[in-house]
Amino acid sequence: MSEAVSRRTAIRLLGAAGAVLGATGCVPQVPPRAGARTAARASAAGATARPGAGARVDALLERLTLEEKTALLHGAVDPSPLGQAGYVPGVPRLGIPPLRLADGPAGVRVARPATALPAPVMLASAFDPALARAYGRVIGREGRALGQDVLLSPMANLIRTPYAGRNFETYSEDPRLTADLVAEVVRGIQDEGLIATVKHFALNNQEKGRDTIDAVATEQTLHETELRGFEAAVAAGAGSVMGAYNKVNGTYACENKPLLNELLRGRWGFDGWVMSDWQATHSTVAAVTAGLDMEMPAGTHFGEPLREAVRAGSVPEHAVDLAVRRVLSTMDRFGLLEASPAPRPSRDPAAGAEVARRVAVAGAVLLRNEKGALPLTGAAARSLAVIGPTGQVPFVSGGGSAHVVPDRDRAVSPLAAIRTRAGKGAEVRQALGEDLYGRPLPAGLLTPAAALDDQVVDAGKEHHYEGAFTLREADEWTLLVHYSGKRPDVRLDGEEVFPVQQGVAEYFAGGLLGAAPDGLTVRRRTLALAPGTHRLTVGAHGGDRGARFRLRHTTRASRAADVAEAVRVAAAAHSVVLFAYEDATEGADRTGLGLPGGQARLIEAVAAANPRTTVVLNTSSSTAMPWLARTAAVLQMYYPGQEGARATADVLFGDADPGGRLTQTFPADERATPVGADPVRYPGVGGRQEYGEGVHVGHRWYDAERVAPLFPFGHGLSYTTWQYEKLTVRPRGTGLRVEFTVRNTGRRAGTDVAQVYLGPSPDLTLDQPVRALAGYRRIDLAPGRSQRVAVDLDARTLSSWDPGPHAWVVGTGRREVWVGRSSRELPLRAAAVVRAAGR
Numbered sequence: 001m002s003e004a005v006s007r008r009t010a011i012r013l014l015g016a017a018g019a020v021l022g023a024t025g026c027v028p029q030v031p032p033r034a035g036a037r038t039a040a041r042a043s044a045a046g047a048t049a050r051p052g053a054g055a056r057v058d059a060l061l062e063r064l065t066l067e068e069k070t071a072l073l074h075g076a077v078d079p080s081p082l083g084q085a086g087y088v089p090g091v092p093r094l095g096i097p098p099l100r101l102a103d104g105p106a107g108v109r110v111a112r113p114a115t116a117l118p119a120p121v122m123l124a125s126a127f128d129p130a131l132a133r134a135y136g137r138v139i140g141r142e143g144r145a146l147g148q149d150v151l152l153s154p155m156a157n158l159i160r161t162p163y164a165g166r167n168f169e170t171y172s173e174d175p176r177l178t179a180d181l182v183a184e185v186v187r188g189i190q191d192e193g194l195i196a197t198v199k200h201f202a203l204n205n206q207e208k209g210r211d212t213i214d215a216v217a218t219e220q221t222l223h224e225t226e227l228r229g230f231e232a233a234v235a236a237g238a239g240s241v242m243g244a245y246n247k248v249n250g251t252y253a254c255e256n257k258p259l260l261n262e263l264l265r266g267r268w269g270f271d272g273w274v275m276s277d278w279q280a281t282h283s284t285v286a287a288v289t290a291g292l293d294m295e296m297p298a299g300t301h302f303g304e305p306l307r308e309a310v311r312a313g314s315v316p317e318h319a320v321d322l323a324v325r326r327v328l329s330t331m332d333r334f335g336l337l338e339a340s341p342a343p344r345p346s347r348d349p350a351a352g353a354e355v356a357r358r359v360a361v362a363g364a365v366l367l368r369n370e371k372g373a374l375p376l377t378g379a380a381a382r383s384l385a386v387i388g389p390t391g392q393v394p395f396v397s398g399g400g401s402a403h404v405v406p407d408r409d410r411a412v413s414p415l416a417a418i419r420t421r422a423g424k425g426a427e428v429r430q431a432l433g434e435d436l437y438g439r440p441l442p443a444g445l446l447t448p449a450a451a452l453d454d455q456v457v458d459a460g461k462e463h464h465y466e467g468a469f470t471l472r473e474a475d476e477w478t479l480l481v482h483y484s485g486k487r488p489d490v491r492l493d494g495e496e497v498f499p500v501q502q503g504v505a506e507y508f509a510g511g512l513l514g515a516a517p518d519g520l521t522v523r524r525r526t527l528a529l530a531p532g533t534h535r536l537t538v539g540a541h542g543g544d545r546g547a548r549f550r551l552r553h554t555t556r557a558s559r560a561a562d563v564a565e566a567v568r569v570a571a572a573a574h575s576v577v578l579f580a581y582e583d584a585t586e587g588a589d590r591t592g593l594g595l596p597g598g599q600a601r602l603i604e605a606v607a608a609a610n611p612r613t614t615v616v617l618n619t620s621s622s623t624a625m626p627w628l629a630r631t632a633a634v635l636q637m638y639y640p641g642q643e644g645a646r647a648t649a650d651v652l653f654g655d656a657d658p659g660g661r662l663t664q665t666f667p668a669d670e671r672a673t674p675v676g677a678d679p680v681r682y683p684g685v686g687g688r689q690e691y692g693e694g695v696h697v698g699h700r701w702y703d704a705e706r707v708a709p710l711f712p713f714g715h716g717l718s719y720t721t722w723q724y725e726k727l728t729v730r731p732r733g734t735g736l737r738v739e740f741t742v743r744n745t746g747r748r749a750g751t752d753v754a755q756v757y758l759g760p761s762p763d764l765t766l767d768q769p770v771r772a773l774a775g776y777r778r779i780d781l782a783p784g785r786s787q788r789v790a791v792d793l794d795a796r797t798l799s800s801w802d803p804g805p806h807a808w809v810v811g812t813g814r815r816e817v818w819v820g821r822s823s824r825e826l827p828l829r830a831a832a833v834v835r836a837a838g839r
Contacts, residue, residue, distance in 0.1 A: 083111025115352030125660035136188020156229030173698025260291030360647030373632035375654025400586025438552025485547030584620035720746030761811025
């Protein structure tokens with residue numbers, strides 16, 4: 001045996017090995033190890049292993065009929081719906097209760113109001129695992145209080161491409177940070193007795209083609225990037241895992257045996273149940289035998305087809321029993337099979353609001369701040385202009401399954417929060433800048449004349465209009481329809497204006513643009529109209545309960561007038577706070593990184609009129625900023641939840657230091673990203689997508705390719721100044737101890753996030769990052785104070801995944817360590833020698 005091989009064998013990390021999952025998806029058989037971990041993980045996750053649980057589940061399995069067993073393995077229609085995403089009927093005759101499953105990345109999405117927390121990407125920006133646990137506990141308590149048993153959260157997929165429509169629902173481009181935070185959110189949710197479902201397993205990093213795309217990644221890439229968050233969730237005791245829509249290395253994730261049985265259960269010891277994403281099940285026999293336990297939201301494959309497969313012998317009944325056992329055992333672990341289950345708690349909206357505000361402040365990222373433009377003090381705080389449509393209305397959350405409706409009295413507009421904070425004597429002007437909801441069609445425009453701005457259609461009745469209008473010159477219109485009930489049919493020159501499939505668009509509506517201030521659903525479409533006469537028809541049906549609708553529009557002239565008014569208001573104020581937005585949602589990727597609509601022109605015009613302009617971004621992910629140099633400050637607030645306006649005011653006026661740091665790199669050029677201009681990497685070619693960047697995800701790619709970003713991973717400014725000094729790195733056990741001093745050298749109390757990065761091992765021939773995030777510490781210091789910080793790098797942190805022995809192996813030799821405030825601001829550098837175990 002060579003020295004290299006013997007060293008690998010000696011330093012293989014016990015308990016840290018993941019499954020082999022190569023480009024072919026083939027893996028060796030690994031015996032399950034779930035039982036040894038059950039008690040420890042249950043305790044860590046806030047649920048306890050119950051005496052006699054195995055015997056109780058055994059007894060239930062003996063009494064269940066085949067039909068009853070399969071009914072526990074797929075969703076159904078809830079006879080008493082609470083507005084949740086899914087429902088699994090129980091077996092009343094045996095005391096097995098139903099399960100209600102709610103969406104919940106940023107709060108519990110049901111028919112009733114709930115605490116709308118900041119988007120997970122904003123939580124992640126705080127770099128604070130303890131805060132992540134508190135975040136999870138708010139959702140866990142509210143889920144239980146709102147009648148739910150299972151939460152479809154957290155989302156552990158990495159931010160791989162800036163175009164992905166759900167980047168705001170997840171945490172980071174960095175595997176280490178994602179793993180840390182996902183684990184604590186799971187623990188927080190389950191501390192309160194709600195079952196967490198980590199999703200979407202795995203490689204579901206985009207919405208475009210998500211139902212069919214084949215995501216292809218090497219074994220090392222998988223283990224060192226995407227899988228780390230899921231592994232951490234399993235170690236934290238997650239009760240359920242949701243399989244993704246896409247294929248992984250040639251096989252759909254929900255019938256992928258290497259993923260489900262060999263990796264998730266065999267290597268990681270997961271003993272909960274695996275459910276499909278909604279309509280992500282593609283087979284009966286293949287899915288059951290691969291390890292899928294539950295089909296959602298119905299029983300297309302796991303209902304009668306599964307029973308027929310058992311009767312025909314193509315699926316052994318013990319495979320069904322095993323799936324049922326996983327579901328029942330998890331229910332029992334959370335006390336759901338008790339004769340007298342624990343009473344559900346009541347909601348605590350005040351406590352939820354406090355955490356929501358704390359997260360929004362902690363995750364606020366100050367990207368730019370020239371000449372001390374922020375915080376707003378003195379004349380800047382007494383004479384303000386608030387500009388932008390999202391300054392006028394609360395922008396709480398993104399769209400799709402992450403959209404949460406808060407209590408009516410909680411969410412206020414940024415304008416209201418700024419006016420309250422500015423206080424009496426301050427002059428706070430306002431201008432819209434851009435009309436999101438449109439103006440009524442002029443009374444004299446239509447022939448025959450019609451009032452289409454606020455129509456009520458009684459139940460069972462229909463409303464029909466057919467007419468025309470004439471334009472003297474070409475124009476660009478945005479047509480908008482606001483409605484309740486079924487979407488009206490609007491046609492212009494015979495073409496349907498809003499052709500999106502009924503039902504799909506309603507669910508995936510954006511968090512801001514998808515609804516008018518009065519709650520009506522909104523659809524919009526921009527069209528280039530030629531001069532001449534245009535035919536317009538509108539048809540609406542009142543349905544069973546009646547309906548309302550209004551047809552509105554904006555034009556080139558109305559948009560120019562909005563910008564001109566914003567410029568006038570900006571010029572009259574000492575300082576400007578301009579709110580810019582992007583309304584991302586599940587179901588669609590972004591088409592570009594620039595701000596939508598005419599917002600770039602608005603920012604440039606306002607900043608030209610008043611150079612003391614701060615731009616507040618309510619956006620989902622990295623944003624292109626061709627206007628950046630014209631602004632005084634830029635504050636990234638993502639989707640800040642119900643307390644977002646108050647938190648924004650806290651940061652703008654300096655009541656709190658902006659404590660957030662970027663968890664994703666903002667590119668300077670859309671073509672220069674880890675997926676770049678290579679369609680094979682994104683969005684895929686011929687249904688196949690290759691993770692060609694390998695282990696170089698996110699900031700690692702920028703370092704490897706020496707590409708300068710617009711803003712680097714970990715970037716974020718403070719209202720005070722910081723100094724890093726006295727770095728030491730020395731061996732400690734099987735890892736390294738990194739120590740350094742952080743000093744607040746400014747005149748204000750502040751928050752910083754110290755970041756530790758690790759260089760590659762010279763002794764490994766594996767692909768390794770130039771620098772990988774190895775640790776971090778969030779620090780609060782008074783002016784003039786300092787703190788000695790210690791960050792331990794364990795053996796896992798020092799390791800790479802080696803596809804030869806299919807294990808984590810420690811990278812020995814001289815390892816460099818950098819410390820600083822971002823991945824590109826690293827003033828401290830030192831090295832230490834890592835030795836193999838026993839040497």
